[in-house]
Amino acid sequence: MTPGNDTTHGIRTASAIHPFRIAIPQDRLDDLHARLAATRWPAELPGVGWSRGVPVTYLRDLTDHWRTGYDWRAHEAALNAHPQFLTTVDGQNLHFLHVRSPEPDATPLILLHGWPGSVVDFLDVIGPLSDPRAHGGDPAGAFHLVIPSLPGFGFSTPLAGPGMNAARMATVLTELMSRLGYARYGVQGYDTGSWIAPEMGRQAPDRVIGIHVNAMVTFPLEEGDTDGLTDTEQRRRQSMQDFNDGYLRCNSQRPQTVAYALTDSPVGQLAWIVEKFKELTDPEDALPEDVVDRDRMLTNVSLYWFTGTAASAAQVYYEEMSATTWAEGGATDGATEWDGVQDDWAAGGRGTVPTAVLVSTHDVTVRRWAERDHHVVRWTELDRGGHFLAMEAPELLVRDVREFFGTTH
Numbered sequence: 001m002t003p004g005n006d007t008t009h010g011i012r013t014a015s016a017i018h019p020f021r022i023a024i025p026q027d028r029l030d031d032l033h034a035r036l037a038a039t040r041w042p043a044e045l046p047g048v049g050w051s052r053g054v055p056v057t058y059l060r061d062l063t064d065h066w067r068t069g070y071d072w073r074a075h076e077a078a079l080n081a082h083p084q085f086l087t088t089v090d091g092q093n094l095h096f097l098h099v100r101s102p103e104p105d106a107t108p109l110i111l112l113h114g115w116p117g118s119v120v121d122f123l124d125v126i127g128p129l130s131d132p133r134a135h136g137g138d139p140a141g142a143f144h145l146v147i148p149s150l151p152g153f154g155f156s157t158p159l160a161g162p163g164m165n166a167a168r169m170a171t172v173l174t175e176l177m178s179r180l181g182y183a184r185y186g187v188q189g190y191d192t193g194s195w196i197a198p199e200m201g202r203q204a205p206d207r208v209i210g211i212h213v214n215a216m217v218t219f220p221l222e223e224g225d226t227d228g229l230t231d232t233e234q235r236r237r238q239s240m241q242d243f244n245d246g247y248l249r250c251n252s253q254r255p256q257t258v259a260y261a262l263t264d265s266p267v268g269q270l271a272w273i274v275e276k277f278k279e280l281t282d283p284e285d286a287l288p289e290d291v292v293d294r295d296r297m298l299t300n301v302s303l304y305w306f307t308g309t310a311a312s313a314a315q316v317y318y319e320e321m322s323a324t325t326w327a328e329g330g331a332t333d334g335a336t337e338w339d340g341v342q343d344d345w346a347a348g349g350r351g352t353v354p355t356a357v358l359v360s361t362h363d364v365t366v367r368r369w370a371e372r373d374h375h376v377v378r379w380t381e382l383d384r385g386g387h388f389l390a391m392e393a394p395e396l397l398v399r400d401v402r403e404f405f406g407t408t409h
Contacts (some may be wrong), residue, residue: 014178020084020095020155022076024306029072032266032305036067039267050278054271060272060288066298075299079119082126086155087179089172092164095119095155096148096176101130103142107209107405108182110146110173110200114191114215115216115313116273117388118154119147121298124394129401141402146180148173152194152312159312165319166192170199171384174207183207186405188334190215190389192316198374203355205262210408211351211374212401214358215387217349218369225369233366240364247276252321259311262402266305273301280387282361351375358397360385378404 008119044056064343083099097119098271109129113121126145133139149156151164151172186209189197194213201208217240220226250258261374262269277288277297288297302309356378359365370376380400385393 012306014352015087015089017085017087017179020086020109021080022084022155024072024076028306032302033067035266036063039063039265047285054275059267059271059274063270063293064299065294066266066270066301072299072302075295075302079299085230087176088174089179091160092151092172093156093160094148094151094176094211095156096136096146097126098180099126099130099147101142101144103131103133103139106130106144107141108177108180108185109143109401109405110148110177110185110187110279111390112148112173112187112189112193112196113150113153113154114189114193115302115316116276116304117191118204119149119304120296120303121388121390122147123296125390125398127283128394128398132402137402138400142188143401143405144182146177146182148176150196150313150316150327152315153309154307157307157312159315162315162323163319163365164315166195166316167199167203169196169316170203172214174176174200174204177207181213184209186210186212187214188401191387197319198353198355200349201351201355205263205352208259210405211353211355212358212404213355214360214389214397215363216357216359216365216370218364218373220369221372230365233368235348236364236366238340247272248321251317253318255314256311259314262304262310263308266301269305269310270298270301271374272310273297275306277388280362281392282384282386284362286387291386296391354378356380356400358382358389358400360387360396361394362386378407 041056041060045052049055078277082099084095084097087094087096111122113119122145126147128135128137129143130145132141151169152159184207187197187200188211189195190213194216197211197213201211220237226237262272274288274297277292278284281288281291283291288294304313350372351374353375354377355374357365357370357374357376357380359368359379359381361382361384367376367379382393382396385396389397
């Protein structure tokens, strides 16, 4: 996992880009397998299913597969089939895939993952987006792809320090695109990436040609914003208010404390992430592996485990939800974890970059609020596909991205 040591006249240059390959030492694989075998399993109440968390029977089976059936080396090789690099921007180590299209006039596009995701999320869309000619598509819709591990995630560690919120991540990633020589480019993101993408547009509106987001979060900001919502919009708003308060509270208020258990127990890390795949994939009543390949899901969990990033990946929630709220005078009665994010959107002003919003079945996006905050020029609602769209229905994401950016030149 060690990058090259490029130097200029014997002095390592901070802005240098170093080739990178993932190579997890065998003793760490052996340690993972030993920990999985030695797991202490809790009791559970009979007949409660998934209603109180991940069932022991389900997790035992998945853990056994992780230990005896899952081949990390094969998936490590699949990741290493794509060119990877490390650089440092403003003191932040940054890992990224850089897949150039064989089409010389391809549009540069940066893809931004979310939590609990990683660069693994985009493996199924890399080929169709970068080389549509080889996948039955129009070569005019080709992209040069930059796929970073967000700061604090995967190999983009350690965090440079407190304050690495969406706006600061946007600054780091905008500089990355400059460093790669891309003067004009598109941005696509979901979840955390859908917070960062508009920030990149705000910071570099002369360079970002378009923003495409899915799993976008929207908020009411003023009195009257909730008047006249449709039944669908009311349901989305309620889902945003009610969704899994437990994980939001842990990530946004005590990310370091919960990380001790997640960093010490691979089964703990597995349960913490697989629950999100269960709740956020479509259909929700299916098992996660009915929707997302089981080994793909385990590759994502393995990256969190091997890089020990349970704490650092959760910090963006603290920065957006807790740090902002307290910095602006402290939480008030009835304040929610999302108050800081709402304040950030209000302070940022309406974006000016053309924006496409892709809404899947689990999204909580309300159109009027999205259009209030962003220059929305395309709105697409899907009747299938969930939060992890690039893994669940990659063809739907690819199609919408191609169609949108085909109109931004």
